[in-house]
Amino acid sequence: MKYLLFISIYAISGLWAYGQQTVTGKVQSLNKEYLIGSTVQILGKERGAVTDLNGSFELADVLASDKLVFSYIGFDTDTLSPIFDQPMLVILVDGDESLEEVTVRGRTESVVEEAPFLNILITEAELQKAACCNLSESFETNASVDVSYADAVTGTKMIQMMGLDGRYVLISREGIPNIRGLNSRLGLTFVPGTWIQSIDVGKGAGSVINGYESMTGQINVELMKPEIMDKWYLNTYLNSFGRLELNANHAIPIAEKWSSAVLFHVSQQGTEIDQNEDGFMDIPKTRQLNFLNRYKYTGERLMAQIGVNVFASESAGGQLGFGFRDDLSTSAEYGYELDTRKAELFGKIGMIYPNKPTQSWGFQYSLSYQDFSGGAGRRLYEGTERTAYGNFIYQNIIGSSFHQYKTGASFLYDAFDESFDSNSPNGLDSTFIRAEKVPGVFFEYNFIPNENITVVAGARTDFHNLFGTYFTPRLHARWAFHPNWTIRGSVGKGYRTPNALMENSMVWVSSREIQFLADLQPEISWNTGLSLVANLTIKEKPLSIVADYFYTSFVNQLVYDQDVSSDQLVINNLEGESFAKSFQIEASYPFSEKVDVKAAYKRYDNLMTTNGILQQVPYQSQDRFFLNAAYATKFDKWKADMTVNWFGPMRLPNTSDSPMEFQLNPESPDFFMVNVQISRGFRWGSIYLGGENILNFKQSNPIVDPENPFGSNFDASMTWGPIAGRMIYTGFRLKI
Amino acid sequence: MKKLLLSLFVFTLGFAAQAQVKNIGIQTSAICEMCKERLEKDLTFEKGVKSVNLDLETKVLNIAYINGKTNPDVLRKRVTMVGYNADSLKRNPAAYEKLDPCCKDGAHIDDKTDQIKNRL
Numbered sequence: 001m002k003y004l005l006f007i008s009i010y011a012i013s014g015l016w017a018y019g020q021q022t023v024t025g026k027v028q029s030l031n032k033e034y035l036i037g038s039t040v041q042i043l044g045k046e047r048g049a050v051t052d053l054n055g056s057f058e059l060a061d062v063l064a065s066d067k068l069v070f071s072y073i074g075f076d077t078d079t080l081s082p083i084f085d086q087p088m089l090v091i092l093v094d095g096d097e098s099l100e101e102v103t104v105r106g107r108t109e110s111v112v113e114e115a116p117f118l119n120i121l122i123t124e125a126e127l128q129k130a131a132c133c134n135l136s137e138s139f140e141t142n143a144s145v146d147v148s149y150a151d152a153v154t155g156t157k158m159i160q161m162m163g164l165d166g167r168y169v170l171i172s173r174e175g176i177p178n179i180r181g182l183n184s185r186l187g188l189t190f191v192p193g194t195w196i197q198s199i200d201v202g203k204g205a206g207s208v209i210n211g212y213e214s215m216t217g218q219i220n221v222e223l224m225k226p227e228i229m230d231k232w233y234l235n236t237y238l239n240s241f242g243r244l245e246l247n248a249n250h251a252i253p254i255a256e257k258w259s260s261a262v263l264f265h266v267s268q269q270g271t272e273i274d275q276n277e278d279g280f281m282d283i284p285k286t287r288q289l290n291f292l293n294r295y296k297y298t299g300e301r302l303m304a305q306i307g308v309n310v311f312a313s314e315s316a317g318g319q320l321g322f323g324f325r326d327d328l329s330t331s332a333e334y335g336y337e338l339d340t341r342k343a344e345l346f347g348k349i350g351m352i353y354p355n356k357p358t359q360s361w362g363f364q365y366s367l368s369y370q371d372f373s374g375g376a377g378r379r380l381y382e383g384t385e386r387t388a389y390g391n392f393i394y395q396n397i398i399g400s401s402f403h404q405y406k407t408g409a410s411f412l413y414d415a416f417d418e419s420f421d422s423n424s425p426n427g428l429d430s431t432f433i434r435a436e437k438v439p440g441v442f443f444e445y446n447f448i449p450n451e452n453i454t455v456v457a458g459a460r461t462d463f464h465n466l467f468g469t470y471f472t473p474r475l476h477a478r479w480a481f482h483p484n485w486t487i488r489g490s491v492g493k494g495y496r497t498p499n500a501l502m503e504n505s506m507v508w509v510s511s512r513e514i515q516f517l518a519d520l521q522p523e524i525s526w527n528t529g530l531s532l533v534a535n536l537t538i539k540e541k542p543l544s545i546v547a548d549y550f551y552t553s554f555v556n557q558l559v560y561d562q563d564v565s566s567d568q569l570v571i572n573n574l575e576g577e578s579f580a581k582s583f584q585i586e587a588s589y590p591f592s593e594k595v596d597v598k599a600a601y602k603r604y605d606n607l608m609t610t611n612g613i614l615q616q617v618p619y620q621s622q623d624r625f626f627l628n629a630a631y632a633t634k635f636d637k638w639k640a641d642m643t644v645n646w647f648g649p650m651r652l653p654n655t656s657d658s659p660m661e662f663q664l665n666p667e668s669p670d671f672f673m674v675n676v677q678i679s680r681g682f683r684w685g686s687i688y689l690g691g692e693n694i695l696n697f698k699q700s701n702p703i704v705d706p707e708n709p710f711g712s713n714f715d716a717s718m719t720w721g722p723i724a725g726r727m728i729y730t731g732f733r734l735k736i
Numbered sequence: 737m738k739k740l741l742l743s744l745f746v747f748t749l750g751f752a753a754q755a756q757v758k759n760i761g762i763q764t765s766a767i768c769e770m771c772k773e774r775l776e777k778d779l780t781f782e783k784g785v786k787s788v789n790l791d792l793e794t795k796v797l798n799i800a801y802i803n804g805k806t807n808p809d810v811l812r813k814r815v816t817m818v819g820y821n822a823d824s825l826k827r828n829p830a831a832y833e834k835l836d837p838c839c840k841d842g843a844h845i846d847d848k849t850d851q852i853k854n855r856l
Binding site: 037683 | 767768769770776777778780781787788838
C-alpha cells in the first residue's frame with residue numbers, strides 16, 4: 001500500500017509529483033504512552049501508515065495540502081496538516097465510552113480546502129453517478145460546469161464555465177494542455193469516462209505554470225494510474241439509441257519501480273435515430289477506437305513516465321440514409337461527416353531531493369499530430385494540426401517554507417493547415433495556414449505565512465512569433481478567516497488563438513454564408529473573481545456552501561455573429577464591449593448517512609456586441625437551477641442518483657429577416673432535464689441502469705426548413721435544447 | 737418509468753420485511769481499522785446479508801441476515817475466506833497471506849497490551 005504513490009492534487013498546477021514529501025512523527029496518549037498500531041491516513045485517499053512499537057510512523061509522498069487523520073481505538077480521531085521540516089508529535093485524547101465509528105469517507109465532490117484557487121475535485125465515485133460516456137458528460141452531476149447542446153446535426157455536447165464557451169477553459173490531461181486548438185470542440189469526446197480517475201475544476205484564471213490559455217478556468221483530468229488502478233477493469237454500456245461501448249483498463253506491473261497500463265475504448269452508434277421525424281438523424285452515427293498505453297517509473301528520487309495515445313473516430317449524420325462512406329459533394333442526401341485521427345506521444349520526468357525536500361524539478365512534454373476531414377452539405381473541410389509542447393518547472397523555497405516559488409520555461413509549436421470549400425459562388429473558399437512558435441518563461445511566488453493564508457503571485461512572458469509578446473500576470477489569495485469560513489480572490493489575464501472554422505462547425509450545417517472579415521488576432525481577457533466557502537455543522541452534519549462571483553471582460557474576442565442576418569455568419573474581431581458576469585451559489589448537505597443533496601442556483605449576465613448592439617449572448621440561459629440527490633448504502637451496495645437541471649429562457653439569434661414561417665421566437669422556453677441512475681454493487685463490480693432526459697423534453701423543430709436542406713432557409717445551427725428525447729442505458733463494471 | 741421504479745422498490749421492501757431477519761455475532765481475529773473495513777465490505781456483498789458491523793474492541797462481527805437465504809455456517813466460512821478466524825473455524829491460510837502487513841498477527845493490539853503490561 002505504501003508504494004501506491006501519489007494521486008496529486010497539485011496536478012492542477014501542472015506539478016506532477018512535486019511538493020510531495022515524507023512526514024515522520026510519533027503518536028502518544030495524554031500520559032505520554034506511545035500508541036502502537038494507531039493509523040495515520042491521508043484524508044480522501046486510500047493511503048496511510050501504522051505506528052510501530054515506538055509509536056513512530058513514516059508516511060511518504062504527502063502533499064502540503066493533504067490532511068492527515070490520526071486514529072486509534074478508544075481515542076478521539078484528530079485531523080492535522082502535515083509538518084515536513086521536523087517530526088510531528090501527535091497526542092490523541094481518550095475518547096468517550098461510546099466507541100464511535102471512525103469513518104474517513106471522502107466526499108465524492110468537494111472544494112479542495114488548502115488550494116489558493118477555487119478548486120473542485122470530482123472523484124471516480126462522483127463520475128460514476130452518470131455512467132455515460134466521455135469527458136463531456138462527466139460534468140452532468142457538477143454545478144460549476146454546464147453541459148450544452150451544440151446543434152441539431154453534429155451531436156456534440158459542449159461544456160461551459162461561467163456561461164462562457166468551454167474553449168476559454170484550459171483543459172489539461174495530467175498537467176499537459178490537451179483539449180485545445182482544432183480539437184477544442186470535439187476533444188472532450190475522446191477522453192472515455194472509464195479512463196478518468198478524477199477531475200479538478202478550477203474556476204477563474206489559473207496558475208501561470210500551465211500557460212496563458214486559462215481565461216475563465218482550468219480543468220485537469222487525471223487518468224487511471226498504473227500503480228494504483230485495478231488489475232482489470234471492464235465496462236460495457238448499451239443505450240436505447242443503439243450506442244454500444246466497451247472499455248477495458250489493464251494494469252501491468254513490470255518491476256518494483258516500473259508499472260504500465262493499457263486503456264482501451266471502442267464504441268459505436270450504428271442506429272439512425274429520428275424521433276422528431278424531420279428526416280434528419282437526431283444524433284449522428286459514430287464509431288471510435290481509442291488506445292492509451294503508458295509506462296511509469298517511480299524511484300527514490302527520479303520519477304518518469306512515457307506514453308502514447310492514438311484514436312480514430314468517424315461520424316456520419318444529416319439526412320437519414322447518409323452513410324459513413326458516402327461522398328458529401330455528390331450525395332443526394334444532405335450529409336454531415338467528420339473523421340479525425342490523432343497520435344500523441346507524451347511524458348514527464350521529475351526529480352526530488354530526499355535531503356532537500358523543498359526542492360524539485362520536472363519536465364513534461366507532448367508531441368502530437370491530428371487530422372480532420374469532413375463537412376456538411378456541399379461544404380468541405382480538411383484540417384491538420386501538429387503540436388510540440390514542453391514545460392520545465394523548478395520548485396524551491398526562499399529561506400523558509402513560508403516563501404515558495406516555482407519557475408521555469410515552456411515552448412509551444414503549433415502548426416495549422418486548414419482548408420474550407422463552400423462549393424458555392426459567393427461562399428467561403430480559403431486555406432488557413434499558420435505556425436505558432438511560442439517560447440515563454442514564468443515565475444510564481446507562494447506566500448504561506450500560516451495555514452490560514454496563501455497568496456500566489458505569478459507572471460509569465462511569452463514571445464509569440466505571430467502576435468508579439470504576451471505578458472500574463474495572475475494573482476490568487478486565500479484567507480481562512482474563521483475555522484469554518486474561507487474567502488478567495490483571483491485576478492488574471494488570459495490569451496488564446498481562436499480557430500474560427502472548427503469552433504463554428506455547427507454553422508456548417510446551415511445555409512448561412514460564412515463571412516470571414518477578421519484579420520486573425522488573439523483573444524484577450526481579464527478575469528476577476530471572489531468566492532466564499534462555508535463549512536458549517538447543522539445537526540452534527542456538514543453543510544457546505546460555496547458562493548462565487550466572476551467577471552470576465554474581453555479586450556479582444558473573435559465574435560461569431562448570427563444576429564446580422566439569418567443568411568450569414570459574420571466572423572469578426574470584437575467591435576465594442578464583451579463581458580460576462582457569473583454568480584453561483586451551491587449548497588450540499590447529507591440529510592442522513594445515506595442521502596446526500598446538492599443544490600445550486602446560477603445567474604449569468606453575458607453581454608457581447610453583435611450586429612452593433614451590446615446584447616445577451618445567444619443560447620445562454622441567464623438563470624439556472626441544479627439539484628442532485630444521491631442515495632447510497634454502505635460500501636455502495638445500492639446507489640441511486642437523480643439530477644435535475646432547470647434552464648431559464650435563452651435569447652435566440654435575430655431571424656426577423658427570414659420568411660414569416662421560418663422566424664424564431666426571440667426567446668426559447670424554459671425547460672427541465674432530469675437524469676436518474678440506479679446501481680447495485682457486488683464483490684466483482686457493479687451493474688447500473690439509468691435514464692437521461694427522462695421527462696422526454698425535446699426542442700421542437702430544431703432544424704429550420706428541413707425539407708429543403710440545400711435551400712436558402714435551411715439552418716440546423718440554432719439549437720438551445722435536447723434534440724433526442726428520453727434515453728435508457730444499462731451496463732456493468734467488472735473489477736479484478 | 738418513475739411509477740415502475742417506485743413499485744419495484746415497494747415490492748422489494750415488502751419482500752424483505754416478510755423474510756425473517758436473524759442476528760449473529762462471530763468472534764473474529766480482526767485487529768485494526770483496515771481489518772474492519774475489509775470484513776465489513778466483503779460480508780456486505782454476501783448473499784442474504786442485511787447489515788454488518790465489526791466491534792473492534794471485542795472483535796465480534798455482528799451480522800443481520802435473512803434466514804433461509806444464508807446460515808451461520810456459510811457466514812463463518814466466508815469470514816475465514818477473507819483471512820480471519822471465525823469462532824472455532826481457522827482462517828484460510830492463503831487468504832491470510834494476502835492481508836496487508838498491518839492486519840497480520842502481532843501487528844497491533846496484542847503488542848500494545850504486552851507493551852503496556854511491561855511498562856506497568
